[in-house]
Amino acid sequence: MPRFSTEILVIGGGATGLGVARDAALRGFKTILVEKGDLAHGTSGRYHGLLHSGARYVVRDPQSAADCYRENLTLKKILPAAIENTGGLFVALPEDPPEYVEPFLAGCQAAGIPAEEIPPALALKEEPLLNSKIVRAFRVPDAACDSFDATHALERSIREIGGEVWVRHTIVKLLREGMRLVGAEVENVLTGERVLIGADLVINCAGAWAGLIAALAKCPVKITPGKGTMLAMNSRLVNTVVNRLKLASDGDALVPIGTVAVMGTTEIVIDNPDRYSIEDEEIELLLSEGEKLIPRFRDFRALRAWAGVRPLFDLTPLPPLLKRPSTSLRSAQGSASGEGGGVARSAGEGGEASRLISRAHYVLDHAERDGVEGFISIVGGKFTTFRLMAEQAVDLACRKLSTERKCLTAEMMVDPPEKKFHTLGQRWGEIESLEKTEIICECELVTRAQVEQALRHSGSWVLNDLRRDLRLGMGPCQGGFCAYRAAGLLHEVFLTAESAENAKQIEPHLISALSALSAVKAPPEVKATNAALIEFLQERWKGLRPVMWGANLRQLELDLTIYRSLLGADRLPVTRPPEEYPSEKTS
Amino acid sequence: MFAGALAAQHSARTLVMARGIGGTHLGTGTVDVWGPHSPAPSPDDKERRLERGSPSPEVELKKRRTRKHPLGLAGLPALRAALAEFKKICAAAGYPLAGEIHSNFFLPTALGAVRPTCLAPESFTAGEVRQPAELTLARFPGFRDFFADLAVSNLTAAGYAARAVALDLPDFPTRRDSFATDLARAFDEADYRAQVADRWRAALKGVSRLGIPAILGLDEPFTAWRDLSDRLGVEIFEIPILPPSVPGMRLFNNLRRTIEAAGGRVTLGPGIQGWVQADRQVGVIAETAGGPRKLSARSVILATGGFRHGGLESPAKGEVKESVFNLPVTTGKQWFAPLYWDAQPYTRFGVSVNAKMQPVDADGNVIYSNLFAIGGILAGADRLGEGSREGIDLATGWKAVEAMTNAK
Numbered sequence: 001m002p003r004f005s006t007e008i009l010v011i012g013g014g015a016t017g018l019g020v021a022r023d024a025a026l027r028g029f030k031t032i033l034v035e036k037g038d039l040a041h042g043t044s045g046r047y048h049g050l051l052h053s054g055a056r057y058v059v060r061d062p063q064s065a066a067d068c069y070r071e072n073l074t075l076k077k078i079l080p081a082a083i084e085n086t087g088g089l090f091v092a093l094p095e096d097p098p099e100y101v102e103p104f105l106a107g108c109q110a111a112g113i114p115a116e117e118i119p120p121a122l123a124l125k126e127e128p129l130l131n132s133k134i135v136r137a138f139r140v141p142d143a144a145c146d147s148f149d150a151t152h153a154l155e156r157s158i159r160e161i162g163g164e165v166w167v168r169h170t171i172v173k174l175l176r177e178g179m180r181l182v183g184a185e186v187e188n189v190l191t192g193e194r195v196l197i198g199a200d201l202v203i204n205c206a207g208a209w210a211g212l213i214a215a216l217a218k219c220p221v222k223i224t225p226g227k228g229t230m231l232a233m234n235s236r237l238v239n240t241v242v243n244r245l246k247l248a249s250d251g252d253a254l255v256p257i258g259t260v261a262v263m264g265t266t267e268i269v270i271d272n273p274d275r276y277s278i279e280d281e282e283i284e285l286l287l288s289e290g291e292k293l294i295p296r297f298r299d300f301r302a303l304r305a306w307a308g309v310r311p312l313f314d315l316t317p318l319p320p321l322l323k324r325p326s327t328s329l330r331s332a333q334g335s336a337s338g339e340g341g342g343v344a345r346s347a348g349e350g351g352e353a354s355r356l357i358s359r360a361h362y363v364l365d366h367a368e369r370d371g372v373e374g375f376i377s378i379v380g381g382k383f384t385t386f387r388l389m390a391e392q393a394v395d396l397a398c399r400k401l402s403t404e405r406k407c408l409t410a411e412m413m414v415d416p417p418e419k420k421f422h423t424l425g426q427r428w429g430e431i432e433s434l435e436k437t438e439i440i441c442e443c444e445l446v447t448r449a450q451v452e453q454a455l456r457h458s459g460s461w462v463l464n465d466l467r468r469d470l471r472l473g474m475g476p477c478q479g480g481f482c483a484y485r486a487a488g489l490l491h492e493v494f495l496t497a498e499s500a501e502n503a504k505q506i507e508p509h510l511i512s513a514l515s516a517l518s519a520v521k522a523p524p525e526v527k528a529t530n531a532a533l534i535e536f537l538q539e540r541w542k543g544l545r546p547v548m549w550g551a552n553l554r555q556l557e558l559d560l561t562i563y564r565s566l567l568g569a570d571r572l573p574v575t576r577p578p579e580e581y582p583s584e585k586t587s
Numbered sequence: 588m589f590a591g592a593l594a595a596q597h598s599a600r601t602l603v604m605a606r607g608i609g610g611t612h613l614g615t616g617t618v619d620v621w622g623p624h625s626p627a628p629s630p631d632d633k634e635r636r637l638e639r640g641s642p643s644p645e646v647e648l649k650k651r652r653t654r655k656h657p658l659g660l661a662g663l664p665a666l667r668a669a670l671a672e673f674k675k676i677c678a679a680a681g682y683p684l685a686g687e688i689h690s691n692f693f694l695p696t697a698l699g700a701v702r703p704t705c706l707a708p709e710s711f712t713a714g715e716v717r718q719p720a721e722l723t724l725a726r727f728p729g730f731r732d733f734f735a736d737l738a739v740s741n742l743t744a745a746g747y748a749a750r751a752v753a754l755d756l757p758d759f760p761t762r763r764d765s766f767a768t769d770l771a772r773a774f775d776e777a778d779y780r781a782q783v784a785d786r787w788r789a790a791l792k793g794v795s796r797l798g799i800p801a802i803l804g805l806d807e808p809f810t811a812w813r814d815l816s817d818r819l820g821v822e823i824f825e826i827p828i829l830p831p832s833v834p835g836m837r838l839f840n841n842l843r844r845t846i847e848a849a850g851g852r853v854t855l856g857p858g859i860q861g862w863v864q865a866d867r868q869v870g871v872i873a874e875t876a877g878g879p880r881k882l883s884a885r886s887v888i889l890a891t892g893g894f895r896h897g898g899l900e901s902p903a904k905g906e907v908k909e910s911v912f913n914l915p916v917t918t919g920k921q922w923f924a925p926l927y928w929d930a931q932p933y934t935r936f937g938v939s940v941n942a943k944m945q946p947v948d949a950d951g952n953v954i955y956s957n958l959f960a961i962g963g964i965l966a967g968a969d970r971l972g973e974g975s976r977e978g979i980d981l982a983t984g985w986k987a988v989e990a991m992t993n994a995k
Binding site: 049487549560569 | 610612614615619626656696697699700701702721729732733734736737742743744745747761762763764765768827828829830832836870894895898900901902903904905922923925926928931933971972974976982
């Protein structure tokens with residue numbers, strides 16, 4: 001088995017793992033990150049896109065509100081490539097509790113979060129679709145963050161610094177010598193090829209799957225997966241993040257992201273982070289809460305629904321109105337800084353239990369906790385504070401490796417180009433300046449050249465990876481037209497007579513990240529292309545099924561006519577039947 | 588449109604009124620009568636090869652006569668007569684269709700799958716995969732709606748001799764958007780076809796049949812196809828591609844011209860509401876630019892389609908409504924299957940009719956005496972899974988016109 005060695009091995013390619021890998025690489029550690037799927041395949045890629053100002057937490061959890069605000073400012077500075085600085089509003093409807101305003105303002109002041117009251121009329125002028133009955137409105141520095149842009153920017157940065165990122169590599173086992181972890185055996189899930197990675201330190205950033213990874217080292221870590229369902233509406237209903245001025249609850253925020261607006265979220269504790277479904281009641285709840293913020297919300301087209309799994313760390317349930325979680329466990333810094341609304345919501349709704357679990361994050365030193373050296377886990381936490389979590393984990397790593405190296409991530413820009421505030425015509429303007437090739441995905445304006453470049457860059461057979469890279473298939477037709485074209489291009493790039501020539505153009509870092517390319521050396525048959533197409537359509541279907549009425553049903557009929565009748569896609573042989581696709585486990 | 592053409596030819600004063608153009612522009616341009624799909628994509632392709640057994644639509648339908656299915660209700664004689672009439676209309680329009688009810692063609696798709704269909708334009712038939720000659724498929728660089736290499740790989744994997752050849756199109760600008768219709772209009776010009784033939788000839792040495800995307804002309808497609816085939820000395824066959832469907836548009840144009848030639852009218856644009864008159868008679872109210880216009884008629888044929896075309900609407904999850912007359916809709920408990928490729932239960936939802944194609948209530952009573960419903964709006968069929976879409980459209984349309992004529 002081939003052997004690689006590194007100083008720090010990071011497990012998990014979400015925001016936390018990428019944050020840790022970047023932090024470690026910036027401090028000069030040799031770093032390899034492994035991710036079993038694609039980057040942001042798990043919770044980061046299913047996040048609602050709200051870069052918290054912290055105002056959501058000021059009443060129940062002032063310390064994490066302050067952390068959030070600090071990280072909000074830091075990320076706006078270092079990660080502008082992923083952040084659209086929309087600003088946020090907290091608006092009170094007549095039915096919202098008026099007595100919440102006073103502690104809200106006091107909390108904002110204590111945490112240093114600027115919250116400026118504006119007349120409801122001004123809020124309505126800025127956001128004309130808002131419910132005209134709003135009674136109060138406060139401006140806060142919330143923003144929208146595209147987690148795909150963020151993870152891609154972090155990945156680029158890691159590679160530039162010299163760190164490595166291996167996607168589609170899963171941990172087979174963690175290697176132990178006595179009571180010390182010394183590395184891992186990993187498998188390329190596309191090719192089945194296995195390699196050993198020796199490491200001085202392993203950092204587990206697997207989020208909702210962190211308990212499963214820790215179990216491989218025989219360290220018990222109980223993660224409670226908390227499912228949150230979100231609904232993307234097919235138009236940018238608001239230009240500002242709009243929050244309800246009340247305690248955190250289901251469907252309390254509407255976030256504009258690019259062309260869409262995302263309504264979120266629900267909260268339900270589940271057993272298995274790989275197996276959950278979206279319930280009709282959740283969609284109904286999000287629609288009816290949406291209706292309160294935006295009258296006639298239901299009449300806008302819902303694009304799709306999806307759920308993310310929060311990696312709640314099951315410590316001790318918070319009693320209602322506890323100030324902040326106790327951090328007396330053996331954590332990295334004695335006071336792992338936490339954020340999160342460990343907030344009870346009104347009785348009678350599902351998910352009570354998980355709202356009572358803290359959203360704080362903890363850095364666990366398994367040497368202290370379980371007697372296993374060379375192993376750190378980060379558990380809990382949320383997107384907004386991923387950089388802080390990474391900083392604390394790598395601080396601990398430095399102490400464990402007996403070296404003093406300063407964290408640089410709060411100052412070093414990830415990627416200079418700034419994400420522009422979304423305007424109509426903006427994306428077309430961006431496309432216009434590119435090489436003149438056909439538009440492959442008309443909904444999201446993705447060109448042939450971009451698809452080819454992304455395929456060569458990623459070396460991946462998974463059309464869903466293209467979606468995460470380019471937003472391919474994320475518009476209203478949900479892959480109806482572009483899926484065929486993308487499958488055709490995938491096939492041309494990897495499997496045709498010219499593929500040897502094409503393979504040469506695949507980015508060199510993939511060769512260093514080794515076996516990702518071995519699939520190209522032995523090209524798979526056409527069944528693999530068919531499977532990629534069918535898996536992509538199935539994945540789109542999964543998100544559409546919960547919102548299947550009105551225009552979506554009409555669209556479905558058109559798409560089914562194209563793929564089942566016109567193209568006969570269901571008559572093609574595939575490498576494996578659709579029910580066995582990894583994405584399917586979650587339906 | 589077919590029912591309108593039949594009615595006009597039966598010398599009824601005929602008006603076809605629609606909110607917009609129907610399914611022809613989205614479809615294959617062929618007539619599927621019965622060609623059920625294999626269960627779902629699977630790694631095992633041994634038993635999947637329908638074309639080996641080549642079942643006859645006629646024989647299959649005889650086995651499956653049921654009063655719940657629109658084809659069962661219309662009956663085989665209606666289906667036979669409808670196919671014959673449709674062929675007659677297309678032939679008279681200079682766009683002959685080939686095929687008979689007792690067999691299916693097996694034609695390659697743009698993905699390289701093989702699909703059965705009963706009637707196909709002459710310009711499609713050389714693609715029949717059971718013929719031994721090698722299939723050569725054209726790759727048009729810069730055209731995003733046809734990927735010859737992928738289709739060839741699938742055909743080859745299924746055991747058919749196939750290869751791809753790059754053929755470029757003269758004066759084909761690199762564009763962000765290029766549609767089948769742009770190419771089809773170019774191929775309507777004889778000069779353009781001559782240029783194309785000169786450009787392609789060298790690359791097609793030794794090629795006996797050539798598959799190209801279905802873009803060979805809109806106005807005189809039969810002439811365009813014959814002309815280019817003759818110039819190249821190669822049997823050309825067209826493969827339907829992503830909408831807009833050029834072969835579907837040809838069928839629509841043929842039907843429209845037939846209706847107008849027989850003295851009928853086609854009005855596209857107005858929204859239409861039902862208008863219930865005395866004695867359980869119906870007419871419609873058209874939302875025209877000048878305001879609502881009431882139209883009464885001796886007979887009204889509702890051919891508004893299923894969910895895709897707005898004949899059925901689902902205003903909210905789990906709700907369904909017939910959009911013009913608010914007719915009762917036969918539904919089921921479950922709407923959707925977990926897998927995209929499963930038979931979707933909702934496709935069988937629709938309006939129930941009797942053997943005269945008159946909408947009936949749950950007890951089988953005729954709802955409006957002069958109303959008929961045909962095509963995609965009808966309950967009881969999984970048109971996609973059965974491969975029965977156009978067969979149902981034509982047979983039920985023929986049946987309704989017959990019932991309407993007899994009721995005079």
